[in-house]
Amino acid sequence: MLKLSKKILISLALIAFMGLVFRTLWLDRILPNPDWDEVSTGWNAYSIIKTGSDEWGVRFPLLFRAFGDYKLPLYIYLVTIPIRIFGLSIFSVRIISALIGTLSILFVFVISHIIWKDSKKSLFAALLMAASPYSVVYSRIGLDMILASGLILLAILSFMQFVRKRIAWLFIVSLCALVISLFAHNLARVIAPLLLAAELFIGIFYLKKTKLMLVAIIPICIGLGIVFLQFRSGGLSRMKQIGLFGEQKGAVIQIREFREDHKNNLYSRLTENKASFYFLSILEQYIGHFSPIFLTQRNDPRISQQGYYPPLYTIMLPFYFIGLLLIARNAVIESDKTKRLLYLFFAAWILVSPFPSVITDGAPLDRRYLGALGTFEILCSYGFFSSLTLIAKVNQRKIAALLVGVVLCFEIGLFVKYYFGDLPRVWDYRFGFESKSICEYLKSSPQYRVIVSHHLMSEPQVFTAFCTKFDPKTFQETRKWEEKENWFFTRSYGRFFFPDTMNEAALDHAKDTSIVFVGRDEYLLAVTYLRQRNIRFVETSTFPKYGTDEEKDKKRVTMILINK
Amino acid sequence: MIKYIKHNIALVILIILHLSLLVWRLNGVPNSHTPEEVIWLKTLPWVNSFFVLRCVGAGISTFFIIAAYTVRKRFEKKQLALFIGTLPFVFAPWLFLLGKFLTMQTFVALCIVGLGIFLTGRKNITSITVGMFVVAVIIFRQLIFHDAFQQMVDLPQNIIRLVDVRQLFFIGESNSSSLRIPKTGYFLFVDLFFLFIGIISLFRMNKNNLKSIIFFLLMSIGWAIWYPLDHALATYSQIFFLFCVTHVIGAGYVRLFQDLYVKRLFIPAALICCVIVANIGFYQDMFYSHFDRHVSHEWGYAEETVLKELQGKKNIATVLVSVDSSKILEYLPAYRFPKTVFLRMKSKEITREVVNQCRREETVCVIKEHELPAFGLTKETAHTIRYYGGLPAYFTL
Numbered sequence: 001m002l003k004l005s006k007k008i009l010i011s012l013a014l015i016a017f018m019g020l021v022f023r024t025l026w027l028d029r030i031l032p033n034p035d036w037d038e039v040s041t042g043w044n045a046y047s048i049i050k051t052g053s054d055e056w057g058v059r060f061p062l063l064f065r066a067f068g069d070y071k072l073p074l075y076i077y078l079v080t081i082p083i084r085i086f087g088l089s090i091f092s093v094r095i096i097s098a099l100i101g102t103l104s105i106l107f108v109f110v111i112s113h114i115i116w117k118d119s120k121k122s123l124f125a126a127l128l129m130a131a132s133p134y135s136v137v138y139s140r141i142g143l144d145m146i147l148a149s150g151l152i153l154l155a156i157l158s159f160m161q162f163v164r165k166r167i168a169w170l171f172i173v174s175l176c177a178l179v180i181s182l183f184a185h186n187l188a189r190v191i192a193p194l195l196l197a198a199e200l201f202i203g204i205f206y207l208k209k210t211k212l213m214l215v216a217i218i219p220i221c222i223g224l225g226i227v228f229l230q231f232r233s234g235g236l237s238r239m240k241q242i243g244l245f246g247e248q249k250g251a252v253i254q255i256r257e258f259r260e261d262h263k264n265n266l267y268s269r270l271t272e273n274k275a276s277f278y279f280l281s282i283l284e285q286y287i288g289h290f291s292p293i294f295l296t297q298r299n300d301p302r303i304s305q306q307g308y309y310p311p312l313y314t315i316m317l318p319f320y321f322i323g324l325l326l327i328a329r330n331a332v333i334e335s336d337k338t339k340r341l342l343y344l345f346f347a348a349w350i351l352v353s354p355f356p357s358v359i360t361d362g363a364p365l366d367r368r369y370l371g372a373l374g375t376f377e378i379l380c381s382y383g384f385f386s387s388l389t390l391i392a393k394v395n396q397r398k399i400a401a402l403l404v405g406v407v408l409c410f411e412i413g414l415f416v417k418y419y420f421g422d423l424p425r426v427w428d429y430r431f432g433f434e435s436k437s438i439c440e441y442l443k444s445s446p447q448y449r450v451i452v453s454h455h456l457m458s459e460p461q462v463f464t465a466f467c468t469k470f471d472p473k474t475f476q477e478t479r480k481w482e483e484k485e486n487w488f489f490t491r492s493y494g495r496f497f498f499p500d501t502m503n504e505a506a507l508d509h510a511k512d513t514s515i516v517f518v519g520r521d522e523y524l525l526a527v528t529y530l531r532q533r534n535i536r537f538v539e540t541s542t543f544p545k546y547g548t549d550e551e552k553d554k555k556r557v558t559m560i561l562i563n564k
Numbered sequence: 565m566i567k568y569i570k571h572n573i574a575l576v577i578l579i580i581l582h583l584s585l586l587v588w589r590l591n592g593v594p595n596s597h598t599p600e601e602v603i604w605l606k607t608l609p610w611v612n613s614f615f616v617l618r619c620v621g622a623g624i625s626t627f628f629i630i631a632a633y634t635v636r637k638r639f640e641k642k643q644l645a646l647f648i649g650t651l652p653f654v655f656a657p658w659l660f661l662l663g664k665f666l667t668m669q670t671f672v673a674l675c676i677v678g679l680g681i682f683l684t685g686r687k688n689i690t691s692i693t694v695g696m697f698v699v700a701v702i703i704f705r706q707l708i709f710h711d712a713f714q715q716m717v718d719l720p721q722n723i724i725r726l727v728d729v730r731q732l733f734f735i736g737e738s739n740s741s742s743l744r745i746p747k748t749g750y751f752l753f754v755d756l757f758f759l760f761i762g763i764i765s766l767f768r769m770n771k772n773n774l775k776s777i778i779f780f781l782l783m784s785i786g787w788a789i790w791y792p793l794d795h796a797l798a799t800y801s802q803i804f805f806l807f808c809v810t811h812v813i814g815a816g817y818v819r820l821f822q823d824l825y826v827k828r829l830f831i832p833a834a835l836i837c838c839v840i841v842a843n844i845g846f847y848q849d850m851f852y853s854h855f856d857r858h859v860s861h862e863w864g865y866a867e868e869t870v871l872k873e874l875q876g877k878k879n880i881a882t883v884l885v886s887v888d889s890s891k892i893l894e895y896l897p898a899y900r901f902p903k904t905v906f907l908r909m910k911s912k913e914i915t916r917e918v919v920n921q922c923r924r925e926e927t928v929c930v931i932k933e934h935e936l937p938a939f940g941l942t943k944e945t946a947h948t949i950r951y952y953g954g955l956p957a958y959f960t961l
Contacts, residue, residue, distance in 0.1 A: 284730060
């Protein structure tokens with residue numbers, strides 16, 4: 001156990017509290033409109049509570065089919081707890097993530113303390129984690145990546161403590177955390193086996209705990225076996241969509257182009273092939289994870305499902321690289337065996353964490369690089385304190401620390417202002433405005449027949465089911481769907497209909513009194529159709545609160561109440 | 565002279581290597597020219613062909629090798645170490661590409677590098693030297709640019725971009741694709757490894773040398789940070805920085821090969837050499853086989869093809885060029901048209917008058933694809949001039 005003074009414990013508690021506030025404040029309102037994955041997670045959890053089956057009627061699955069993206073089970077099952085307590089709401093879906101994000105602050109403190117036995121470094125690392133844009137942003141989204149990241153942190157913490165204390169149960173905890181993380185998020189399916197391999201390697205060759213390591217192989221085999229079976233039964237579909245490899249992917253298209261330049265001669269086949277191009281792509285993408293641009297520059301806010309804020313505050317960038325260099329040096333030249341092992345394992349964590357992102361198209365992508373969460377903070381803290389030691393005079397050291405602190409506070413302030421002030425406004429009209437408007441209508445409207453097209457919003461069925469708290473049993477029984485390229489499009493359930501676009505055939509679904517939701521693109525067609533047939537209707541439009549007039553008009557959602 | 569050559573045999577070999585790399589297919593790839601080259605062709609009285617013009621470019625590029633050798637000589641005395649340390653310059657994709665055509669930006673950059681070498685060559689790097697440099701930067705910036713405030717705002721991001729290894733080693737000139745060899749950065753991929761060794765070896769130098777190098781690097785960064793890195797070759801600003809990075813890579817080469825030699829590890833050394841050679845072969849192939857196809861639309865291939873075609877046609881009194889096709893006119897000085905008048909259309913819009921004029925026998929009109937409907941034509945019915953990559957560029961009527 002860690003022996004900490006009262007002062008340190010209080011500081012840590014304050015930091016953790018600050019982290020908790022960052023992660024839970026206005027959790028249901030920021031970010032305003034949940035994305036389809038969050039809603040689907042909540043809907044499946046609700047379905048499990050009510051029927052014991054997922055939305056497709058499969059009883060307690062280990063892989064949730066959802067839209068065809070095959071979600072991993074752990075987060076969904078965890079979300080059942082807050083849903084049971086607080087009811088089906090976006091807060092319930094997000095709270096688990098927020099709590100795990102807060103717990104990660106403590107994990108980072110402990111990991112740092114195990115390595116350096118230095119409370120200042122550890123507290124600073126915890127502080128950076130508490131205010132980490134990466135951690136805050138993803139802890140406030142009701143998805144599973146922060147859970148995977150938290151489990152990885154727990155595994156690393158336990159293994160490092162095992163290296164220090166050589167207590168077997170710590171290794172078992174680490175092992176369990178890694179095996180469980182296989183069912184949390186796909187990023188763990190890449191990182192966990194690599195970390196397990198590193199643990200086994202250190203355990204067998206350095207710590208000489210061969211028996212313990214051999215025992216560990218059993219749960220590893222079980223975990224990996226289940227994962228393998230899941231891959232065979234559709235679990236790889238996500239990888240096919242986003243992966244780097246495939247005949248229609250960038251590298252292969254480039255190979256074709258380059259070979260055409262050479263008229264597909266022997267030379268081009270020898271040099272311009274999958275091996276060389278994939279190698280280059282992977283190398284480039286891997287290096288990209290350590291590129292200052294990626295580490296400090298903001299993402300385009302128009303792209304949803306991105307953190308927007310980079311993993312590091314700009315002032316911390318030099319300290320990150322200094323920390324990285326020092327870790328590399330210490331892993332090689334440290335004379336104390338235990339310390340060297342800790343450095344080695346920490347280095348292994350840094351090295352393997354980009355892999356889930358590297359093997360996908362368009363890397364580096366922050367949400368697939370969340371396995372590295374914790375490394376940034378620990379490295380920055382280490383780099384910062386190591387740099388301070390270069391300054392000989394204590395007073396100068398204090399001034400330097402103060403200057404960095406001031407800039408850091410300023411950057412944190414900017415992030416808070418952006419995330420809690422500016423982003424929700426931008427987000428509100430850019431993402432999910434349609435689903436929000438429709439939900440607001442549906443909550444107050446009578447039980448009319450409802451028609452929403454997939455053109456207006458993606459996966460409308462989960463949003464309508466989620467916000468009307470539709471009966472999952474009826475949902476499962478009445479659902480009609482269609483499969484296109486491994487993606488499952490729901491066409492109808494209960495009183496809800498979801499055509500691809502709002503055409504005449506779709507409008508024919510409207511019987512008696514019905515509500516049709518259309519966007520700007522579909523409005524004219526729908527209204528013309530109704531007028532031509534002399535069908536009586538009333539229309540109401542909603543516009544986003546923010547944005548330019550053009551943007552507002554673009555996002556207009558019109559509810560047409562038809563009375564046939 | 566012979567004595568000098570004997571003492572600097574490494575430099576002679578390096579120059580020969582660099583020149584032979586550049587002169588090979590000098591006028592073949594890139595297979596067209598820049599408007600700036602056309603201007604120089606007409607301005608420089610002793611240049612009578614594009615080949616000679618490009619030889620000038622290759623010559624300027626070679627001066628970088630001499631500059632690099634001069635800097636390295638401050639730290640190394642042995643000819644072999646000097647040779648190995650300067651070798652990365654010979655193969656550096658950024659310098660290779662700059663030597664393949666003529667732009668005065670290279671010359672300006674060479675002058676800046678020269679200034680840097682002069683200032684850091686002083687025995688004591690005093691505050692006067694620093695002051696001289698700062699004044700030079702400010703005067704130069706004031707002469708050239710006016711939006712100084714915006715540049716200050718962009719500064720932190722530019723610094724970060726400057727040290728972005730992905731951009732340096734894998735992407736290269738992302739904003740000016742005309743100067744981007746496909747799948748190649750400013751340096752060889754393997755140079756990334758040598759850069760790290762180079763950085764480590766810097767810290768093992770004696771204080772004076774390290775001070776000189778750090779000052780040299782800071783100067784290069786001082787020049788470079790005013791622009792984002794994705795413009796490095798299109799502007800002169802970052803060439804000094806690339807020069808410095810190549811130096812650090814050179815230090816990495818020397819350090820590694822020295823270590824391997826001391827430890828008698830000849831097989832690993834040979835393997836590393838093979839990897840370097842393979843990397844050089846890869847980017848050379850990328851340049852000679854793919855560069856033109858991928859970036860010919862940024863160069864003047866289509867424009868020069870139009871003009872060559874028109875040269876072959878007799879009895880053309882007037883060539884009417886649409887506003888969107890007026891890039892062609894920039895290449896006109898390089899071609900002789902004694903009897904033909906080239907006119908640019910007065911407005912972007914194609915008027916009826918223009919259409920009628922284009923129907924005359926002695927008039928040729930050059931237009932872009934989107935202007936075809938105004939003439940009642942389609943892509944299939946008009947005569948097409950294509951980019952080297954195959955896409956349609958211009959249509960002649």
